[in-house]
Amino acid sequence: MMINIVTALISGLLMGAGLVISGMTSPDKVLGFLDITGFWDPTLMLVMGGAILVNLPATWLILKRQQPANAEHFHLPERTTVDKPLVLGTALFGIGWGIAGICPGPAVTSLLSGSADIILFFLAMIAGFRLHKATSLLAR
Amino acid sequence: MMPWTEIFNFTPLQGLAGGILLGLGAALLLLSNGRIAGFSGIISNLTNSDRSWRLAFLAGALISGTVLHRVLDLPAADSQLPASGLIIAGLLVGFGTSLGNGCTSGHGICGLSRFSLRSLVAVMVFMVSAMVTVYFMRHM
Numbered sequence: 001m002m003i004n005i006v007t008a009l010i011s012g013l014l015m016g017a018g019l020v021i022s023g024m025t026s027p028d029k030v031l032g033f034l035d036i037t038g039f040w041d042p043t044l045m046l047v048m049g050g051a052i053l054v055n056l057p058a059t060w061l062i063l064k065r066q067q068p069a070n071a072e073h074f075h076l077p078e079r080t081t082v083d084k085p086l087v088l089g090t091a092l093f094g095i096g097w098g099i100a101g102i103c104p105g106p107a108v109t110s111l112l113s114g115s116a117d118i119i120l121f122f123l124a125m126i127a128g129f130r131l132h133k134a135t136s137l138l139a140r
Numbered sequence: 141m142m143p144w145t146e147i148f149n150f151t152p153l154q155g156l157a158g159g160i161l162l163g164l165g166a167a168l169l170l171l172s173n174g175r176i177a178g179f180s181g182i183i184s185n186l187t188n189s190d191r192s193w194r195l196a197f198l199a200g201a202l203i204s205g206t207v208l209h210r211v212l213d214l215p216a217a218d219s220q221l222p223a224s225g226l227i228i229a230g231l232l233v234g235f236g237t238s239l240g241n242g243c244t245s246g247h248g249i250c251g252l253s254r255f256s257l258r259s260l261v262a263v264m265v266f267m268v269s270a271m272v273t274v275y276f277m278r279h280m
Contacts, residue, residue, distance in 0.1 A: 007172035008193040012200020014165030015177060015245070019201070020208040022158020023151055027219050032149055034274040039148030043155040048248055050159020051166065056253040058167035063254065068174030075175050076254075077241060082261045089240025090247070094266035096232025098273025100219055103244045104179035104237060107230075108198055109205030115216035120223060121230040128234020129184040136239075 003070045016109045022047040025110045027101030034098055096128075166249050169197070178246020180237035240266075 023029045024047055032041035067073055079086075097103050102110075102121050110118045166177035173193055179201075182194045208214075219226060237243045240262055242251065247266075251259020 004173050004193050005196045007168055008175075008196040009200040011165040011169040011172075011177060012197035012202075013204040014161050014168065014200075016201030016204035017208055018158040018161030018163075018165060020158070020205050020212065020214070021161065022155045024158065025205065025209070025214075025217050027217060029149065031274060034270045035278055036271055037275055037279060039146050041149040042147065043149075043151050046152050046155035047159040047162065048244075050156040051163035051249045052159075052253055054160050054163030055166050055249055058163070059170060059250070059253040062167065062171045068170070068172060070172045071174040073174060074170070077176070077256070077258070079241070080256070080258065082258055085239050086241065086258055086262060087265055089236045089238070090242075090262040090265040091236070091240075091269045092232050093236030093240055093243060094269030095273045096229040096234075096236060097244075097266060098270035099232070099277065100221060100226060100229035102217075102219070102229065103233060104183060105201070105243070105245050106217070107233075108179060108183065109201045110209070110217040111202055112206040113209045113214070113217050115218045117219040117221070117226055118217050121219070121226045121233075124227040124230025125234035126183070128231040128236070129180075129238045130234075131231065132235045132238035133184075 001070055007070065015105065018047075018051070019105055019109045022050075025106045025113070027106075029101075030097075030103075030106075031101040034101070162245070162249055163253075166245070166253075170250070176246055176250045178242050178250060180234075180243040181241070181246055184234075184238050 019025050023043055029041060030044060033044035100121060104125065107118060107122045107125055111122055169175050169177040182197055186194050242262060247259040247262040252263060
């Protein structure tokens, strides 16, 4: 549906703007938050806090609906229990995030900001997605 | 005693403003499309058949990110890492978020907002593993 493409575009515009305005597209600023034993920059906590402040009541209201405004049903994750892949995967993600100070949102948002570093990181991240999909196919 | 020595580079208003935009964007995608606004999942599922809304979302983030970066005259999001470090970090972020089903946006903003136990565990694990990684990289 056309409307879904427009709303996805607007959602992306809002989130990209949020990442830039909050400073989260700067790897140094993110690392300044993660480095709690040095000079600490708590900004990321307010970014996540501000996002949840808006999104938590909104999500609660939205999920009371029978269906989304422009789709047949909600696409929510089916798994609800904590398992090994969740813990291992998020631990590996945290290591990568801690090395570079870049996570997937800022990697997309900064892609054309004029940094070759981001492009290299982005390509390696895509390779990481592929690698996981390939190994999970093998494991089946 | 707090573990940090001094608060540094803290930008609370920009962080909060950016966070609110992130929350609004995520709420819009859930309300209209019934989808979770998680960057890692949206990028890694671009090869699925249902790709037009994903492309629109990523295009939105790329457009507002690029334009705001120019307007605010921000420096390129360069890293202090060598290429090998960026590649390792990117691979870990890609593989880890694919295995762990989410990143800072999907688990952090959307998951916590709908009281997902998996997301709560994910956020705690990637925060701790990233902080430990930064500690090793900067202080050991």
